[in-house]
Amino acid sequence: MPVLLAPDQAPELPELLDAANTIGLDWSLAGPGDGRGIRIAGIGSLSAAGPLEISFLSNPKLASQLAGSRAAAVILRPQDWDAARAAGAAPQWAAVLCGQPYLLYALLAQWFDQRRREGLPTGIHPSAVIAGDAEIAPGASVGPLAVIEAGARIGAGTRIGAGCVIGAGCVIGRDCLLHARVTLYHRVRVGDRAILHSGAVLGADGFGFAPDPSKETGAWSKIAQLGAVVLGDDVEIGANTTVDRGAIEDTVLGNGVKLDNQIMIGHNCRIGDHTAMAACVGVAGSTTMGRRCVIGGAAMFAGHLTLGDDVHISGGTAVTGDILEPGRYTGVFPAAGHADWQRNAAVIGQLAQLRKRLRALERQERG
Numbered sequence: 001m002p003v004l005l006a007p008d009q010a011p012e013l014p015e016l017l018d019a020a021n022t023i024g025l026d027w028s029l030a031g032p033g034d035g036r037g038i039r040i041a042g043i044g045s046l047s048a049a050g051p052l053e054i055s056f057l058s059n060p061k062l063a064s065q066l067a068g069s070r071a072a073a074v075i076l077r078p079q080d081w082d083a084a085r086a087a088g089a090a091p092q093w094a095a096v097l098c099g100q101p102y103l104l105y106a107l108l109a110q111w112f113d114q115r116r117r118e119g120l121p122t123g124i125h126p127s128a129v130i131a132g133d134a135e136i137a138p139g140a141s142v143g144p145l146a147v148i149e150a151g152a153r154i155g156a157g158t159r160i161g162a163g164c165v166i167g168a169g170c171v172i173g174r175d176c177l178l179h180a181r182v183t184l185y186h187r188v189r190v191g192d193r194a195i196l197h198s199g200a201v202l203g204a205d206g207f208g209f210a211p212d213p214s215k216e217t218g219a220w221s222k223i224a225q226l227g228a229v230v231l232g233d234d235v236e237i238g239a240n241t242t243v244d245r246g247a248i249e250d251t252v253l254g255n256g257v258k259l260d261n262q263i264m265i266g267h268n269c270r271i272g273d274h275t276a277m278a279a280c281v282g283v284a285g286s287t288t289m290g291r292r293c294v295i296g297g298a299a300m301f302a303g304h305l306t307l308g309d310d311v312h313i314s315g316g317t318a319v320t321g322d323i324l325e326p327g328r329y330t331g332v333f334p335a336a337g338h339a340d341w342q343r344n345a346a347v348i349g350q351l352a353q354l355r356k357r358l359r360a361l362e363r364q365e366r367g
Contacts, residue, residue: 005042020108021104031081040072053072056101069093073096076097127144130148137154141159146162147165157175158178167185175192181198183201191233196237200243202242208247225267230250235257246268256274257273266283267286269289281296281298285303287301290307290308295313302321314329
């Protein structure tokens with residue numbers, strides 16, 4: 001990939017590590033030199049990084065790529081560095097020794113992304129439509145054709161992308177990033193430092209209808225959704241993900257919640273701090289999830305259930321009841337050849353009858 005900074009703007013390696021390492025990970029330098037004079041203008045993979053880029057090794061399966069890497073520096077664990085030297089490798093790159101190389105890479109990526117954002121245009125585009133009583137804090141930016149409705153408040157440093165719609169009475173905190181075409185219905189509240197990707201919709205009506213046999217043209221009466229959506233700080237919402245507003249109480253996503261693309265969060269759900277969900281998860285209404293839960297892609301949740309803290313759900317699993325104990329839970333039927341799958345499925349469909357027959361045989365033997 002191309003470098004992210006011009007060479008004359010690239011910091012030296014120790015300077016970059018100090019600036020990006022906002023949480024104080026321990027690191028040290030080994031290999032050629034002490035890092036002085038090595039300038040880093042971007043990040044690349046082990047196989048593709050060039051002499052102005054830093055790379056990392058977090059998967060030992062890729063260790064064979066170390067010897068041939070053209071990167072200026074590589075982040076890796078001390079034991080992987082020792083193994084590379086024991087294998088006779090004579091790397092030309094500087095080694096950044098860190099017990100958590102993937103996390104240090106993530107911090108560096110954030111640093112470079114922040115430099116990229118600093119180069120973006122600021123201010124309010126002339127084509128934006130902003131209500132007279134909307135409040136746009138100093139330092140906030142509003143892109144082309146965005147709409148900010150009555151009573152909305154936008155925090156300092158927040159960027160509203162092109163074509164976004166911010167509904168009446170919405171509140172968006174500081175230093176948020178809304179990519180193009182994000183839609184916030186009325187009274188949605190977003191904390192600080194949120195990232196909302198294109199096509200995300202927050203605050204649409206929950207799926208609420210009451211049976212009404214008196215209707216001539218249909219059997220359902222709509223239940224007005226009177227709650228809102230509330231997001232904590234440091235939340236990220238993926239592209240085309242939807243979070244419905246509550247029917248009466250609010251739908252709430254806690255601090256640090258991370259949602260991937262194309263996820264559906266139903267009305268009145270409450271998602272605990274730092275829970276993360278992969279793509280295509282479906283969560284029916286009034287589901288409560290605890291803190292630090294990890295949900296695999298395409299998992300499904302029936303409504304009105306509770307997950308405790310630190311519950312991990314494997315991808316494709318259907319959850320139909322409460323799970324209160326921490327741990328990993330899996331309910332995926334393994335793939336097989338179609339004919340074998342049909343035979344296995346037929347047996348599963350007969351398990352209740354087979355159980356009855358087995359109990360009858362056991363009673364006969366005991367009798």
